[in-house]
Amino acid sequence: MTLVGACVLKFLTCLTTQHDLRLLVVAVLVCMAGCFTTFRLYSRMRGARGVVRAAWLLLTGLVAGSSVWATHFIAMVAFTPGLKTGYSPTGTLLSLMIAALFMASGFAVASAQRSTTNDFTGGLLLGLGVAAMHYTGMSAFVTQGRLVWEHATVGLSAILGVSGAVAALVAAGNARTTKRQALGGGLLSLGIIALHFTGMSAITIIPDTSIQVPDQLLSGAMLTLAVGSITAMIILGGLGAVAIESQTSRSALERIRRLANAAYEGLVVVQSGKINDANAAFCELAGAPLSELIGRPLIGAMLTIEDSGSGHEGVRREGRLQPVGGGREIPVEVFSRLMDDGARIETSGLTVLAIRDLRERRAAEEKIRYLAEHDGLTGLPNRNSLQARLAAAIERVEASGESLSVFCIDLDHFKDANDQHGHQAGDAILVETARRLQAAVQSPSFVARLGGDEFIVAQVAGGDQPAAAAELSGRLLEMLSAPMAFEGQDLSLAASLGVSLYPEDGRAAETLMANADMALNRAKESGRGVYRFFKREMDDSIRERRNLARDLRQGIADGELVVHYQPLARAADGEVCGFEALVRWKHPTRGMIPPLDFITVAEENGLIGALGDWVLRRACADAAAWEKPLRIAVNLSPIQLHDPDLPSLVHEVLITSGLSPSRLELEITESALFKDYQRALDNLRRLKALGVRIAMDDFGTGFSSLSTLQSFPFDKIKIDKSFVENIHRHDRATVIVRAVLGLGRSLEIPVVAEGVETEEQILFLRGEQCAELQGYAIGRPAPVDALTAWTVAGASTIAEPDVGSARKVKRSA
Template identity: 40%
Template sequence: MHTVLSTLLFEHDLRLVALAGLVCALASFAGISILHHARRSSAHARYIWLAVAAVAVGFGVWSTHFIAMIAFRPDIPVGYDLPGTIVSLVIAIVITGGGLWIAAIGRGRADFALGGAVAGFGISAMHYTGMAALIIGGEIQWDLVLMAASVLLGMGLGLVAFVLSAWGRGLGWRLGGAGVLTLAICAMHFTAMGAVNLDNCYPVVAEGDISPAYLSMAVGIAGILIVGLALGGMMLDRHERRRAARETGRMRLLADAAVDGLIVTDGERVLTANSSFQRMIDAEGIDVTGCPLEELFPSTALAELFAQPDVRLETELGDGSGRVIPVEAVLRPVEYAGQERSAIAIRDLSARKKDEQQIRFLAHHDSLTGLSNRAAFNRQLHKEMSTARRLGQSVAVLCLDLDRFKEVNDLFGHGAGDSMLQAVAERLTGVLGDGQTCSRLGGDEFAVIVPEIDGPAQAGRVAEAIMEAFRDHNLESGSGALISASIGIALYPDNAETAQALIANADTALYRAKQDGRGVYRFFEAQMGAAVREKRLLENDLRAAIARNELTLVFQPQVGVASGEVTGFEALVRWTHPVRGEVSPSVFIPIAEESGLILAIGDWVMREACTEAATWTNRLPVAVNVSPVQLHAADFLANLEAILAQTGLAPGQLEIEITETALIRDLARTIATLDRVKALGVRVAMDDFGTGYSSLANLRAFAFDKIKVDQSFIRSVDHSDQSAAIVRAVLGLGSGLKLPVVAEGVERLEELEFLRAEACAEVQGYFFSRPAPIADFAAITSGRDRFLLAANATALPARMAV
């Protein structure tokens, strides 16, 4: 140790030693810093930075040695062999570079220790190679112990320096490692210099050939520049990498904010992927980096993507678990990490495909019941008829219509109606056999196709099975909404040659089934078609009757039996068809009620009758028949109130006549409506009394203002004891309830005399007057007369008194 210190203090120029130490410290810090920077770089960049570190450290260590050698002042002049000096520089770069490489590619501290030891050995090898380049005579004597100590110091402290620098990631650990490495270089050098003995050496160079001091300055400056450039390059690279990392982070945030999935690939594997892609393949929290593209996309799709950049391609994406996701993908070239890569944007089409599938389903199916719709039914029927035509077979079409379905909606609500339709669909599909299909045509209309039938009996068995299924449902459900259906059946080719005609004929048979009491099935018969067509032609013409002014009102007077005076009028509607002439009300009124036209016709009759009655000087009451369909309409009361207000007719002058059918349909609802009608001041009469059901119960349920006995009882009172007894009972009932009774259909004197004898209050019929335009009764409505005819003013009461 004394020899080493003596050599340092007395045989070296300490100023140059200080310069050598500065170069050594800078080179050590540069080497340690660039080593860690290389470890964080990519494979290609790592080798570049290792080369930079090797040059910086090697040249720095060599500069330290060269400056220290110039600072060495032996007793004899020495020179330096240029080739040998250059070899020592190359050794410094190569061996220390090898140590840096071992540490850079290593995974643990043991690799750092080995790399540090190799670098320390390289420093020693460079030193002794440089000493061999001394130009001096004689033979240098070496202290082998100090030589070994110098090598061990270099390797040992180099090992410690590298391990210490790897202990932590902060700047302090790198500074500590650089300091120990500087100590390693200096300790090795000066220990090695202490091992030199030049006593047996003699000069072979002149005093003027000794390397001048300014050369050490030049080498030192060059070393500092090289080390500085290396450090500067590293700092610039780190700054660029941090900037790139920040930019990548921002791009990553933007990519993660995107709804579509995004991956960057090198053509074979995934380099990075955004969070949307991770969620798409249900791999959140799993790093998909390095995943082969062939595990994600079909090979044909990959080939097409890379062959046609910027072209959208619909394909499938696999998530590795067997699930396949329909996607739309587009590839575009991008720069990633300084290299040209490929970015693939991926849009999940699962929702769109599901929507498209739903749209396709709805295009051919009913959304409520899931059955095929009318369009699909027509296609299937054409297909079955074509097959039957080719094979000589028969096809049956069954048209179903639910009975009183509107009442289900009105009583229980539309939710109950929808549930009933779904139950019908379920029962239909459950009862049909293979090849038989059912469809919902709209509303409460259903249709069934039964192919390959052997005759009408088989179609009838299908209809019976359907009705039995509905009855079973009613027994099982126990709800108030019971399923009942009417069914019409038509057969191909017996009843029609075309699909349109076949459906029309089945619909005609359905109409007959409804006429025959509902809840039954009927086969199409030729004569049905003519009757239905006639009825539908009338219905079509009736729709335009109001607009064409084809409807008119006639009035029939009601007469007091005791006085013979006119007590009021009943307004009756008539239809004069432009071709058919007068159409009987018994023909067109049922058609109007079935088609719903009665609402418009009834409103027109009510408005015209009230308008007319409001002009009469003699304020006689006017009676207007109201259909059950009108009475149950939601806007009936509002329309009635509006008509009274607009026409100016006093409510007490209006009397509405209803039949018992209105009460049977929905007693509670009808009574509530009639109560509100009477609250307006309008009178209410029961028409056609005795022809309906539960007549006495109906009279008890509502306080009618008048009872009208049906004409079927009046026409035979003088020769039928039964009719006479019924009329006598009704008149007695009216007297007991203090209700005036009007007898309709009085046509003969004998009928009138019977009614007078039984104290009937009012009569109406042809005996007094046929229904006629109101102008025929101008004398009565103006108040000029109280009787129908001036000639009868005395004659009629006389006849009635007989």
């Protein structure tokens, strides 16, 4: 039989035949109760620091030592060897002190830092303490016989005690829950009991009548009474301490929670970056119950603080709180306070955050800011914010190249309407005026109210600002002249308006407003209901342009427009290969008006679409009637280029006129692309799909860039005449022309030179392999009936209707 088997057999024999089982049950119950109480105290000790920790450690060691000691001596009283027995008081008390000392040491080591090494070391001390107490207590045992020990069994008992203690500490962990405390206490009890009875089975008593048991030794009954009383008091004292401390903590926590829930601000307790606790106000802000919030990361996850650096305890910081269920972030104000009191580990790094909802404050601040910057009646920017907004508009136009005009508007006879119909009617007039003015402008233009019945409009626009300002002035006066309904009756409205322009009339906001006010005074002197510019000559110019626009609208309807055609010739041989259509206006009283004088007027007044449509139809119809299949070039305005119906219009014109698509060449300037680049490119691609040729006009001016040539396969590039006319006059112009011609050859795109007027220019361009030439040296623009020499099949190509320029080109070839 093995040593272990022999030990087990002897263990069972000793337990069943040499012990009073009733007292054994008492010993086991005392052991379990004591060990459970020990781990309850151990959980409190782990969470304490300083003097409080020392107090809990003392109580833990005392309860654990007395429990082990009581278990031993009650079990010894239950031991019945059949001989007279007694117990030495000195050894009995010494065993108690040894048990308490070792137990306190073991739990102190285990609780110093949570680790396997500490658990093992603490368990070793606990197991050795149980063994030391047991065998010291056995030295106090006196009987009529000699004790013979089996040393292997003694060693096994110590191993069992240490194993049980180590397992108890590992299983209990921090012993925060009752389940962990019961598990740790049960394993420690098992180790103690196993050590005791294994150690008892290692004893063999040899009776010896010569050994006398002194009468002054403690008897079993006395020992049982003493041990039971002492142990019961210690265990009950430990449990009472735990209960009192728990109840005190719960009461304090409940009071704190009631106070926290009564707080208006959100309070949240954070440890290691995660939510430990929170009040009802914070749960409402976070949009989730406390059970869902505990354990969630807070800083950086739910709460973003604008300045999250260290050293901000008690300092006001602002941030944003993201509710758990999603939705818009909540602006909050955050105060933090460290709660670590140094007495408990549980409070290590514990921080309480006070989180204040800033939505109402922000709304109030925004309302105050709004009222400070806006008129309370109309909601328009007031005098306080007008200066800043006008200064910002000036900075914008300086950077963007846009134009700015300032309108000062005053309601005519407003005081009379206010006196006649009451202040409510006056307020209604002002509100309606503000509404109409706002409807007339779009951002970045804006409207403001200076006070009374005086308003300011700042217009930011592109293009020719005097014309745009005049057009808006007319619309504003028209809108403000319409009557408004008030309490069942119509109230008449009217206004006068003064205009100043940036930078002609001033570069500062104050100057522009002052000059617009002076122009307003002049408008009132003129009889009211009109607008005036700050400079009188501007009034005359605008009036002239408006009259011209009116005449042009009527002229288009009356057929006063004509098309002249300028020839294009191949540079290599001087052969005329096509014509460019150039519109002219034959005014009934002013005579022939050149395009530069009326094209911009057409663009400003929305007439360019009708004008461009008419020129395209006329040019295609004329070209279709030519016997020679010469190309015809027609210019497209930016407005036409961005019209989504342009490809359909061109297709319809080609079908109606019968002109081959390959003979039609549409010319665009690169600057026309940039209003809506993608739409313009889409239109150009659709036109190419029809078979129409696309030429880039005025290359080298405006926004010319290689990216445009890369984005679209142009059929021709036309060098602007400003470069051609300076060939051999300015070295830079000559270099630019040569570079553009080289670029065209590299991209395999033919290049046309505009503005060719001299023989010297022709020779240079031919030497640089320019594809085509256009200018007075080739031919001047002429009406269609003067082109017979070029358009009739078999006619001489050197004939020239008005000058001999083409003949010169032919001879130069």
